[in-house]
Amino acid sequence: MVLLRFAPSPTGALHLGGLRTALYNHLYARKLGGKWILRIEDTDSARYVPGSVDGIRSALEWAGLGYDHGPGKDGAHGPYFQSERLDLYHSYTRKLLDSGHAYRCFCSSDKLNSTREKLARTGSNVTYDKACLSLTEEEVARRVRAGEKSIVRLNDDRLPKRQTPSDIIFGILKDAHASLPTDPVLLKSDLFPTYHLASIVDDHEMGITHVLRGEEWLPSLPLHLDLYSCLNLSPPQFAHLPILLNPDGTKMSKRKGDVQVLDFMRRGWEPEALLNWLALAGWGVHHENGGTPDASPSRTSLQAPDSTTLMSLSELIDQFDLPSLTHRRNILDPLKLEYLNKHHLMRSWQTNEGIEIHAKRVSDSVKIAFPSSPYTSIEYIVEVIRALQGRIVNLHDVPSLAPFFFIEPNYSTDEAKAMIRSMTSSDYNNSVQAVARRLSVQSSETIDISGVLHDEADKSGLKQRIFMTAVRHALTGMKSGPSIPEIVGVLGIQRTLARLKYAVHMGHVDTQSI
Template sequence: MALYNYMYARKHAGKWILRVEDTDATRYVPGAVDGIRSALEWAGLNYDHGPGKDGPHAPYFQSQRLDLYRSYANKLLDSGHAYRCFCSADRLQETREKLARSGSNSTYDKRCLHLTEEDVARRVKAGEKSIVRLNNSNLPNRPAPVDLVFGNVRDAHASLSTDPILLKTDLFPTYHLASVVDDHEMGITHVLRGEEWLPSLPLHLDLYAALRLTPPNFAHFPILLNPDGSKMSKRNGDVQVIDYIRRGWEPSAVLNWLALAGWGARHESPTSPISTSHSHGKLVQGAPDSTTYMSMSDLIDNFDITAMTHRSSSLDPAKLEFLNKHHLTRLWSSEAGLTELAEKGLWKVKEAFPESEYATVNYIKDVIVLLDGRLTNIFDIPKHAPYMFQEPDLSNQQTQSVFKKVDPKEMAAMLDSVKEHVAKLSVDEWGRPSLLDILKKEQEKAILAPKSFMKILRHILTGMKDGPAIVDTMALLGKERTLERLKPYKFESA
């Protein structure tokens, strides 16, 4: 959701606020806020006001705004739109079970609604713990709910709990009260959040009406699913940003992937309320392909809430790989981008080849260019080009299979001839044109078939069956390393 909020704010020259909703002590996770801020920084999603960026409506931690929520709860109590409930947890549980057995959709019997003012005052003075509930039987009239994504939505109070809790016994607010109060106090004009909050929209609009506040515009976005269609969770799959960081995905590619996963066809906004659950008007424009390369500026320019899909979308890892490859290509097309990628891949190369003298930023830049079009992820450099950082392993099964299909004497003669002519090149002559000329001539006069010639040369130099053009590989390896590898392979006797 951070991405959509960021794009919408930037597209409309607005301000994006990061607010920490930490009013539920049971869900407190040490370091979570720092983790969120680090993830946003990695993604380049810079908020305007929030933790570390105090603005006109600070503080941005809800746990530091408790007096404000209590004052609004008192307003609701004074107007009769809310009441205190002194029921114990055990009684509430018994009541829910009893109502369920009777077939009722209610979750509370409103027992405390009928307490007199004197009873309430006496129990409060005695120090009895209580919660504050919204009085659903005394709600003001208001317009039907309208969502910027789903259009007109059904005013389904039946799906909500009976007289929802607004203030808990610890005097901390629930999300419902805190979000409404903060959105008003902070001047929020648009609330973009997950579809799981759509059933709560009627409740939030009730609170705005009861407090005589103008509600913001709401947009609810369908949730993202795992490839198998299951709901994403922290226990299942890569749903934390740190996972994508550790795997070396480009932030621009991840954002591109996530944005298009929720992009649907653009519809006209509905103009009249209806009684069905969702309505989204006439189709205006089709959705972009989910593998379309889009920079952040492209995403912002084209972002349109009316074009959001109305169905939950699955995240396809293959599409991330495809997009990441294209974002890598765009990045290394500039010197600054190439350096950035090399610096990012350096630690992975050092991890794979700790003794290599070639594990440097400048050399890795050359390897990235060499692997043009082959890299899906910058962390794949060790997998695609280990021979650039260490001597090739010629004992692998594929290389052995190629060598055993060739007469050892013919192979030795071929390598000796190539080595002889390559050795004559000066430092200034060493490069693709000269090497290509030599290999063409050697291939023409070799006894071996052209295909076998190139296979042997590739395996003797890299120990791999495929890779970049062999002349480009030789050019980057350099004269000394190339000559060292162009030596006849010694077959071990059986």
């Protein structure tokens, strides 16, 4: 049974890097017909942020990434909060102590700092002098009975032989033991485990077969493999995901803000587009027999999806190939998100139901932007969306893209003034009057707006651009937007006529002939 896990710490809101990790766990589990667990790694009480777990769960639900087991979805692998699994970590700690692979250290923080500084001055890579390793069993027992605080360290002098570190994405790795601290801490003085011990124990006890996590944990892989060997356990397969970068090349960090999933939810981005964007960031060579856990270079390579290929979640699952991810750190380009979001919206608007769903979603924003407008019904907003299709990048753009659909045009803006700056008042008024005259005498049921516009433009002798700009100005006060027939289709003949007459009136032209 293929089983993966997404294991965030409740130290704040879910950020883009965390969402991508959850996404890849979801894709790989579904690709291989398996499941995935949401596990909360809450062993660092000092960094715990109240409400974080609810925020993480809400973000995953919004994105459509449904975990199989975890908080709110109990199963055979619980409990799913590490703070509720302390007895398990203590049991494994005793195994390591009894086998001599770990020992108790009673050194104070001041002494440890002093020792570390002393060793550093000598140019040594050693970070601890192993002072407590020489304590006798009797001395250790006496100090424990006396209530002295201690930590438990791994004894790296007694590490068993084990396999060379390897990774599904990065392949065979150099065994970088030299970069690890001397005798790493496994159990802290507050009796809570470090990440290293807790993750190993939980992954084994839960039956995790594949560990997909961020590249920042790659240097810790040798330590984790050491722990598996010391406990005589078989490790899962590891895949470390290259780090996401900002457009300026800096590392994305939730400490810097502006990368929280909640921000993207509030700004109106489509969850499908956000997942599409994250999934394809760093998607490299695609392999013909993708979905297998090996990274063999002999497999047939195919062209990977372009980073702006429009893909639904099911399409991502179908094409996902974990070994195809590049080793490079990946820049998240906001322009690609805009492109994907626009086209995911357009795809969803191919059905009436899809448009209505989005009209309901944007209705509150429209009502807030235009509180006095009588044109904010769901049915009306549906028609607005139809007219704006292909122009909307984000649903939140609707009020700013076409305010003229909800309120009267503002002719005093710089944009409105610029539209008719090179136009004579006679040309403007004649153009607007001609269209208004035709619309007022024809039946609204049979009228061909496009035909009327081109017919009257030809009669006027004006260039099409001047004629159409005058009419667009009168109806919208904005130089860009849907076609004039589409605008009239949403406004209706009566509102269109009222605006044309008002525009001429503002130019002080006699309106009696209209």
